[in-house]
Amino acid sequence: MSDIARQLDFVSDHMPIIRGIGRRFAAGRPFDGLTVAVRIHVEPKTAVLVRILRDGGARVIALGNKGTTNDELAELLQREDIEVLGDRADDDSTMQAHLATLAAATPDVVLDNGAELIEMLVAGGEHPRGATEETTSGAFTLRGPLKGKVPFPVIVINDSPLKAIVENKHGVGQSVIETIRLATNALLQRRRMVVLGYGWCGRGIALYGKAAGADVAVVEPDAVKALEAAIDGFAVSELEDELERGDVFVTATGAVGVITVDHMAGMKDNALLANAGHFDTEIDVVGLRDAAESVTARGADIRQYVLPNGRSIDLIAEGKMVNLAVGGSRGNSIEIMDLGFSLQALSLERLARDPASLSLGDQPVPADIDDAVARAMVAEMMK
Ligand SMILES: NC(=O)c1ccc[n+]([C@@H]2O[C@H](COP(=O)([O-])OP(=O)(O)OC[C@H]3O[C@@H](n4cnc5c(N)ncnc54)[C@H](O)[C@@H]3O)[C@@H](O)[C@H]2O)c1
Incomplete structure (x- = not known):
């Protein structure tokens, strides 16, 4: 087993909430036949998320953000049938090209991080069932230049009080x-x-x-x-x-x-x-x-x-x-991303299974999802 694979195993062991969701996804296959585009830093914690989406039936295509892709991990994921675009050396122009490739794959469900992919999908082509937006900067775009223009639901994970308190x-x-x-x-x-x-x-x-x-x-x-x-x-x-x-x-x-x-x-x-x-x-x-x-x-x-x-x-x-x-930095603590990515996983499932229950444009994480993830984290912390 390679070092990166062992590291991924360790990270996965410390993400109990998302592993529980993953077991349910593997049994229920909520993403069967769907393409999920994941635009988020490619590092071990996101790998746990993209793996459970794949196990839930999705064709997953992932793209990191500029300067943050873990190249060894990207190779490992590619060997596991998860498509990864780009590498750590990407600059603005290669990043734009990868975003265009991601949009051209006409994803059914989108996880965005900065709203750049959502912006491209609004501008042209087939619209997805819906998207999630991970970050504050993306939420600014959705409420600013994209206000009233997004013809599909976008769940803003960043607006969850859980994410703000625990992660941000x-x-x-x-x-x-x-x-x-x-x-x-x-x-x-x-x-x-x-x-x-x-x-x-x-x-x-x-x-x-x-x-x-x-x-x-x-x-x-x-x-x-x-x-x-x-x-x-x-x-x-x-x-x-x-x-x-x-x-x-x-x-x-x-x-x-x-x-x-x-x-x-x-x-x-x-x-x-x-x-x-x-x-x-x-x-x-x-x-x-x-x-x-x-x-x-x-x-x-x-x-x-x-x-x-x-x-x-x-x-x-x-x-x-x-x-x-920074070289050697590992981002937020594993348990914190267990919470953030559990919000993501359940929101992506809602978009895949029941987009009609959501309104068009930006909206907060559904209250029942916030509630379920908060309860799960308190239970884990009290163990
Ligand atoms: N590094 C990470 O891992 C990470 C994680 C989550 C979010 N972010 C990013 O961090 C940034 C901030 O996110 P947040 O959730 O704290 O947003 P926020 O909206 O809660 O806070 C931003 C604050 O900056 C203030 N501000 C605006 N212009 C300013 C200026 N010129 N000088 C001083 N203050 C100013 C605003 O008044 C506001 O209080 C965003 O770009 C977000 O995407 C980074």
Whole structure:
């Protein structure tokens, strides 16, 4: 057995909720004859999800997100009759080509992560029975440019209170801090960590950053969330006021260009920058590359950029989603993804079996699914 296969076995053993759903899928085959397109990071926990969809009768075609595909795992899945497109080296143009291939396969059910595939399917071709959307950034697209235009149901997994509390807050918080430590080996005690965004992910990053000993400041434009950060015990500040103070800056906003080149030029020498948001545009990396006088790799996942004013910053993982893009990082804890992917599996089953019970366009996870998964997780935690 290969190392990756043994790793997958270990991960699967720690995902009891989804394994239970998988046993039911294997018996009932809810996806018989259906093609399921899965657009999500190809790593061991997602492999457990795609395997149970295959065991439930689906032809599964999977595509990772830019820079996060585990190539060894992709090969293993391909040997198990799961089609995987792309690899870790994919850039924007190859990723667009893979998305077009996925759309051309006319999937019956879609699991999307960022709404790019949903956008393509709305623009042309046959519509699927329905889709799920995993993330906040995809939900922004569904409620913004795609509002009123999606002629099939889309269950927004990210809107489940379970996912927000368990995954975005605790899962992302823990794994982002662990990954920054992994990439830098830096001590966080007494370091000033500036967290941009106090949504679900930012709350967790601030919480686990504080637990690691950092002195955390939060930058958040929403007054209610800023108040929440303050009463949770964090300094609330403006980015401009933190530039000279911050040692580590972490973005978790879902917005574009939150840290600009001008901001970076005002930071302390060797300030560390990382992004936890879905897209690699929260920190203006393109502008930084254009402006930099020199760029030096400082370890596998850190690049030092020297700016025209002589100041330098250290960017982790080129501004990609840090908790997945850093080499050796493993994303959210296994048990947390057991919950998130159980919501996915049951929502995909609902779309396959009973799409008429759902309305068109974006909607929350059906309440009975939230309830069933929450009960299962509490039962597992109390064992
Ligand atoms: N790294 C991961 O594993 C992971 C997991 C889930 C979600 N995400 C991504 O993380 C991002 C945030 O997700 P979330 O669930 O926390 O979203 P959220 O909507 O709960 O929070 C985003 C927060 O950012 C704030 N914000 C917006 N613009 C800002 C700015 N310029 N400066 C400071 N704050 C700003 C908003 O007011 C909001 O409070 C999204 O891109 C999401 O897709 C990443």
